[in-house]
Amino acid sequence: MGTILLIISSSIGLFFMLCFNLHLALGFDVCPDLSCGSKVIRFPFKIKGKTQQHCGYPGFDLVCTANNETVIELPSSVKLSVKDIDYKMQTIVLHDTNECLISQLHKLTLVSSNFQFIDKTSEDYNFFNCSLADRDLSYYYMVPCLTTTNSQLYAIPSDKMIESMSLSLCTKMFNISSFPSDFLDKDNALELLWSEPNCKDCESNRNRCGWKNYGVNNETQCIVNHKGSSKKVPVTTGSVLGSLFVIFLVCAVYHFYDSYTIRKEKQAIFDKFLEDYEALKPTRYSYAELKRITNNFADKLGEGAYGVVFKGSVSKEFIVAVKMLNNSQGNGEEFINEVSTMGRIHHVNIVRMIGFCADGFRRALIYEFMPNGSLKNFKNSPNNKKSFLGWQKLHEITLGIAKGIEYLHQGCDQRIVHFDIKPQNVLLDNNFTPKICDFGLSKLCSKEQSLVSMTTARGTLGYIAPEVFSRNFGSVSYKSDIYSYGMMMLETIGGRKITEENEENTSHVYYPEWIYNLLEEGEEMRIHIDDEGDAKIARKLAIVGLCCIQWHAAHRPSMQMVIQMLEGTEDRLQVPPNPFASSGPRRKIGSAGMAARQLNQGLEAIQELE
Template identity: 50%
Template sequence: MACNSKEMDVSLICFFWFVIFIVDHGLCVSDCNTSTCGSYGPAVRFPFRIKGRQPLHCGYPQSEFHLSCSEKNDTVLELTTSWKLFIQKIDYKSQVIYANDPEGCLPRRLLNINVSVSPFFLKGDFAYENTLFNCSSKEGYRPIPCLSSSQYQVYAVDSDSTIDYHWLSCTKIHDISPVPYHSLYSEETILGLSWYNPKCKHCEVKGNYCRLKSNDTRSETQCYGMLKPHKGATTKFIETGVSLGSILLVVAAILLYGRCRFNKMERQYQSKIEKFLDDYKSFKPTRYSYDDIKRMTNQFKDELGQGAYGTVFRGKLSDEILVAVKVLNSSKGNGEEFINEVGTIGKIHHVNVVRLIGFCADGFRRALVYEYLPNDSLQKFISSADTKNRFLGWKRLEDIALCIAKGIEYLHQGCDQRILHFDIKPHNILLDHDFNPKISDFGLAKFCAKDQSAVSMTTARGTIGYIAPEVFSRNFGNVSYKSDVYSFGMLVLEMVGGRKIVDVAEENDQQIYFPEWIYNLLEEGEDLRFEIEEEGDTKIAKKLATVGLWCIQWNPADRPSMKVAVHMLEGEGENIPIPPNPFSSSVPTKTKKRTPGKRLLQELEVISEAE
């Protein structure tokens, strides 16, 4: 796992000079490196900065020096008059911006420009204050082309000159600030804007860079970068280096070893992912670049949520098509989660499985692009029994449970290989605009043959509360597709349990496992006391509870397949027998048939792993 000696030597030299820079300059400016909006955009550095890409301290404090990037990667300068210009070039030595007016009529824009409130002034000689007149044709005078039309002509007259009687028939339009003569009459759309402050010419001419002095409230600038260190700075470094040398060498060795190890592992993971993507070229999802992902999400502006492996943002493929973009954390996992998602969802086409539109594997940066589902996850609608405006109704809950069951059945039987999800839970069930459920998040999924009765696993995977007992310990049976059936059963019981309305205030010292309470009522033939709104709701609630209890049997062999679960949910529910008691193998819990309380995770005996 060690780096070769050449790589170590180069890294050590780089680190050494980095320490010199820190000591000599007192701060790190690596986050203020030159940036661009696109491949061919002008280089942006102090006194300018690109909003969203460079920190505030990288630019001059005045707002006009804070540039932005358009959707087409144009570099945009917005003046205080809300005049947006597309920058073509920035001449830092002359302190001039060359910008393009997208509307193509500079005189119209110059009507509203106020030089006194802008840090920029128009580049050019012979700048005069002018008055604009609307007249019929005036012989001997040149009209302003883009302000004139076939019905009238617009002329500019020096405000200091005497207006004779020939102008009495004209209508005065506007007094404008001093602007260069050619700016009014030229049909060119390129405008030159100069700035006085901050003064950086002396730095740029010498081949150095410019920045604000640290801790200077007067916004004064200083040069850095290419200047040779003066004698005092060198002496200061030597004195500091003698006292810190031994510490720095130890730190350098630790950092270099860690970095070397990390880089090698990252290269291995990246090679693994690239090999997978080469084999994946025939599949449907589109491969996007990281720039595409940033443009799609408007620079990651609208965050939808965060998970263990990454952050999800709202994005747009076009004005009509919304997407959800999951940007994976580079510090989490080793690429398995990414490969699982793309390799699994990319092969699936089912109405109840979320659609993968595309992915990004740009270096070490990875992202997944899904269809956007506006109603969030099922968890949002079953997490609180008291939020009545979020209750979907028993008929819709029944439809959702049935569609989820069909989706899982497709994963188990509808593909060339059986796909085991291993993380079925409400958070991973997303709802579209019509509340149709779609299974998502295949980061823990595994493939196996349809005739394979057991799946080998080195560690448990899933979410506590939904993980089948055999995933924890093989003493409960082999891990198989029946493990997904257990998770589905817990999900259905949670859907049912979210609507319990029995007042437990007087029995709040009793902690009852809710599924066991349900089983006791069913076994005694009593009605389930849930929030009932329409005729038939009682039958639906009882059917969902019965199916859920069948699915969470401790012995995997006693659980139905998802195909059987679908048949039970499609039926009336009256002929479904009461399942065996799924809690007989557990440590006894406090039980009271008529009063459900808080769900209590059952305690299991510590059982050694048996492979």
């Protein structure tokens, strides 16, 4: 009985589908124009809750508020009101209902959007909040809506020499990159255009654009608009419709699984897959495309052991860093590791891989551009006071790094061990959010077992865990990353390179031991600290760092515990046991092997997953 009802239901669906297609063939619009206030809304736009799914193009969702105001949400949660839509020119004019467009623009990114700026010339701006007016700043644009009686907000082009200005009474608020050079002159209006879907010719001929074959292949077609036609469609009711119904009732069994409902469900799944795939899968670029992106490798950012990094732009709005790998380095294992690992990672504290190049013998990795460089530029040091970000910000950065590592260890389907955590491999974005990078030495392993078997040591001297450097300390596990994290933290708060040699730091062991002795003896930290609150943060970071660099992996906390310690209060933390059994000022790391072997007895080593 249930099957018969389903067949009848499907037959009715097919019958109405025929009427639907007949309706289209006779010239009626499949997707009628809608309105929100005085604005006409049609393809590619759709109004959430009012427009059928097949009547709109992905990324063109609008909301019609209770006040008949049309609102669009752009990436990074920027919500703006729609002032005008020109379907022939494919442009849209937006404005902020609070009459302060700039307050939202610094969050705007059009990378994953269908829209782009109309003006091709772009410029970067820095915004400064100044307590008093300054003649030097009177030549620059003052933002009225963010200006008060006590302070003024100025927009200063980034190509101006800020060092030559009198900014002692100013605070940098935010910056925006690659915006049209004339957007400050426009009165609370932002004009964007879209290139896909391309319906200019269709709209110019007063026709309507729509999906072809319900958008199965993401193709559009031009539908002739018969509005205003005086033709009447002769309809013979009864016999014609009755005959059609009988025919489709007979064919219903054959077409049951091909019903409109099932096709619609499949299409929804397909659309969702395409969205996820486009957002997460790195794009493969050719070498010719890399030359275009980097303007023939004109802007060199830096050079390391594995290659040279260049600045580039995928589009006017999206800046990237292109790392050209050396051909002489190994057999490409690092390249394969990086691409395969980054393709499965999506986290706020992991750098995003945009794409890669494997064009013959040329190999490259393309990442989102991090304007503030690496963490090594901002560690605490008497010689680095200008760049030091402050103890509160340093605490936020170390907490973000810990969350990124915890995601690698527990948040993925398979555990990812990085093996090269150090300040140079932590990049900082516009807001100084830390992002872990460089996964060339990483390994995948099962989450059910803890240990990883390795044939050779990997990592950077000074940050390598004892068990990675020497098997006398037991087998390698994800706890090796925690040791490297601890060494990185101690270096960052102390301002001295782990491998630096001087009177107090004759090897990479003695520098952490120096910090431990300061805590144990109750001495003041001999590092740059301004007030008591900063001293508590410095002490907390030092204790957590020392907990992470215990010789034996079993004594180190998990990253989840590290996060809990960093988010807790300093007075609840205890200085860990001294891992540096003092036998003289030049103690080396080889004397704890027996204890390490005892701690790791009974643990099963596993092979890393290729």
